[in-house]
Amino acid sequence: RRDVHNATRVPFGVMIPVRVSHNQSIGPGVVPAGVDPAYDAQYANHKGPVAHVGANGFGRPFSVAPGPITHTQTPYVTGTTVLGMKYKDGVMIACDTLGSYGSTKRYKNLQRMRVVNAKTIIGFTGELSDFDYIMTLLDELNTNDYCEDDGKELSPKEIYSYLCRVMYNRRNKFDPLWNSLVVAGLMKDGTQFLGTVGMIGQHYTDSHLAAGFGNHMARPLFREKHTDDMSEPEARALMEDALRACVMRDKSMMNKFQIAKVEFGKAPTVSEPFAVATSWDYEKFKNPSEFAPGTW
Amino acid sequence: SFPRSIRIRRAPSRDAPPTMAHSMRDDPDAGGFNFDNVRRNDMLRGTGLHFKNAMKTGTTISGIVFKGGVVLGADTRSTNGETVADKNCEKIHYIAPNIYCCGAGTAADTEAVTGMIASNLELHRMATKRASRVVTALTQLKTHLFKYQGHVGAALVLGGCDANGPHLFTVYPHGSSDALPFATMGSGSLAAMAVFESDFKQDMTETEAKELVARSIRAGIFNDLGSGSNVDLCVITQSGVQYLRNHETPNERTYVRSKGYDFPPGTTQLNRRNFMTASSASLPLNETVIISEGSPEDAMVM
Numbered sequence: 154r155r156d157v158h159n160a161t162r163v164p165f166g167v168m169i170p171v172r173v174s175h176n177q178s179i180g181p182g183v184v185p186a187g188v189d190p191a192y193d194a195q196y197a198n199h200k201g202p203v204a205h206v207g208a209n210g211f212g213r214p215f216s217v218a219p220g221p222i223t224h225t226q227t228p229y230v231t232g233t234t235v236l237g238m239k240y241k242d243g244v245m246i247a248c249d250t251l252g253s254y255g256s257t258k259r260y261k262n263l264q265r266m267r268v269v270n271a272k273t274i275i276g277f278t279g280e281l282s283d284f285d286y287i288m289t290l291l292d293e294l295n296t297n298d299y300c301e302d303d304g305k306e307l308s309p310k311e312i313y314s315y316l317c318r319v320m321y322n323r324r325n326k327f328d329p330l331w332n333s334l335v336v337a338g339l340m341k342d343g344t345q346f347l348g349t350v351g352m353i354g355q356h357y358t359d360s361h362l363a364a365g366f367g368n369h370m371a372r373p374l375f376r377e378k379h380t381d382d383m384s385e386p387e388a389r390a391l392m393e394d395a396l397r398a399c400v401m402r403d404k405s406m407m408n409k410f411q412i413a414k415v416e417f418g419k420a421p422t423v424s425e426p427f428a429v430a431t432s433w434d435y436e437k438f439k440n441p442s443e444f445a446p447g448t449w
Numbered sequence: 450s451f452p453r454s455i456r457i458r459r460a461p462s463r464d465a466p467p468t469m470a471h472s473m474r475d476d477p478d479a480g481g482f483n484f485d486n487v488r489r490n491d492m493l494r495g496t497g498l499h500f501k502n503a504m505k506t507g508t509t510i511s512g513i514v515f516k517g518g519v520v521l522g523a524d525t526r527s528t529n530g531e532t533v534a535d536k537n538c539e540k541i542h543y544i545a546p547n548i549y550c551c552g553a554g555t556a557a558d559t560e561a562v563t564g565m566i567a568s569n570l571e572l573h574r575m576a577t578k579r580a581s582r583v584v585t586a587l588t589q590l591k592t593h594l595f596k597y598q599g600h601v602g603a604a605l606v607l608g609g610c611d612a613n614g615p616h617l618f619t620v621y622p623h624g625s626s627d628a629l630p631f632a633t634m635g636s637g638s639l640a641a642m643a644v645f646e647s648d649f650k651q652d653m654t655e656t657e658a659k660e661l662v663a664r665s666i667r668a669g670i671f672n673d674l675g676s677g678s679n680v681d682l683c684v685i686t687q688s689g690v691q692y693l694r695n696h697e698t699p700n701e702r703t704y705v706r707s708k709g710y711d712f713p714p715g716t717t718q719l720n721r722r723n724f725m726t727a728s729s730a731s732l733p734l735n736e737t738v739i740i741s742e743g744s745p746e747d748a749m750v751m
Binding site: 369371373374377394395401402434435436437441442444445 | 514582583584587588613616617618626627628629630639640642643644646647651664668671672
């Protein structure tokens with residue numbers, strides 16, 4: 154580093170200026186080393202630009218974390234499965250209201266389904282903070298729509314396509330948004346829309362969908378019993394059946410659900426929380442080790 | 450090198466021959482676990498040897514207790530990695546005239562362990578002159594599997610009817626068991642369990658129970674890649690057993706060429722013709738077989 158107390162004061166923050174020659178014979182250019190000893194003496198103690206590394210000698214500047222740039226590796230506050238199905242009057246999605254923190258049931262009032270605009274609803278599984286960021290992005294889309302003020306707003310399929318691109322591009326940067334999303338709504342041509350996007354950008358549309366554990370427990374039931382022209386009570390009964398199967402077998406789920414639906418000609422609604430009936434009075438549960446001590 | 454003071458030497462007994470290490474092979478009556486090969490296996494793993502995984506069944510098996518008995522169900526696909534090894538295997542194994550056991554996991558393990566317990570129970574029936582009980586099979590399976598600490602990869606649904614009524618148990622590879630009114634195991638167990646959680650009722654009739662178990666196996670077949678082909682059922686009541694092999698075949702081969710296959714002469718290109726007559730060739734076409742022992746009929750049995 155330069156000694157700032159020498160006679161020739163250099164303005165603060167400036168490196169040693171390169172000595173430019175205006176000699177007509179060699180033309181403009183930097184004076185090479187060895188030509189001007191006084192100038193070279195200034196370089197004797199000069200250190201080159203310092204590479205900015207972390208406190209440990211490697212890694213990013215101003216970081217204590219070692220190694221290369223790392224992003225989200227594990228989720229922290231998570232939501233479990235979301236189920237969705239189309240029916241005659243519209244489309245409905247359902248999930249529980251639990252936000253788990255690892256193996257703790259931490260947030261029991263979490264709304265995992267949100268209304269996006271007058272025709273679209275969205276539900277998430279996975280990390281809560283990443284979903285809040287996604288809602289911020291969707292909010293920006295809505296603001297743009299509002300500012301355009303042309304009476305049109307984004308259709309569910311457009312929101313779904315936008316989210317597919319967001320999730321895939323984040324995955325390509327090795328910094329995924331740790332969510333599986335279910336997007337549901339009504340299209341202008343009078344059809345329902347139901348699609349899912351995952352954290353690596355995989356996406357799929359169908360008449361009935363699930364994200365997370367529901368793929369194993371609820372999809373078999375939907376495949377057996379779902380038809381596109383179910384009435385609303387039938388669809389709700391099938392949805393509650395699937396929710397019961399999921400909550401009986403998913404350890405990170407609780408018996409407190411909401412159903413969000415978009416119906417033709419009505420605004421999207423998210424229902425009040427409810428529980429499904431469970432039965433525990435099977436004979437074989439009463440005394441399982443009656444004939445075989447050590448069994449439970 | 451260790452200092453002399455802490456070097457431990459085993460005093461050789463007068464009768465035993467001078468051997469290097471005292472292992473289980475020298476004393477087969479010693480009880481407990483045999484860890485002789487642990488050091489060898491770790492050393493082999495260190496040199497990069499990968500132990501081959503046993504063939505897994507990739508299965509949906511399930512069982513239900515209904516009013517008066519038990520219904521067991523299974524699919525019939527046996528997989529070896531990503532290939533279907535056997536399209537129509539039998540996963541419901543006989544244990545006793547009134548006890549059957551579905552097996553998921555490693556095929557060899559389920560076959561061997563259920564066969565072993567079936568043989569034990571037959572000897573036991575001869576000794577006690579009584580019908581076997583389901584809990585006998587359960588306890589023998591559990592103690593065997595626990596002894597091998599999960600290395601015997603057999604996940605079983607054991608069901609039967611005995612003097613104490615109908616029973617249904619699940620047994621896990623590490624040796625634990627559950628007594629349940631309805632049970633599923635295998636890779637398709639979640640799909641089958643979804644059907645049971647949705648529609649199981651206490652005290653169903655035999656027809657209802659058979660239909661529910663068949664539905665659960667079909668859910669596994671059509672929603673799980675490791676399960677497929679047909680549905681086997683086994684209904685066990687106090688009066689007897691109905692073994693319904695291929696009770697449902699929802700995966701029939703659909704395409705059959707209606708015209709059949711006929712290949713006109715010239716379909717296969719002839720490259721060379723070579724005729725031999727019996728007399729010109731030195732083939733032993735007429736050979737007399739002399740039976741040295743046994744009767745001529747024995748020669749017909751393969």
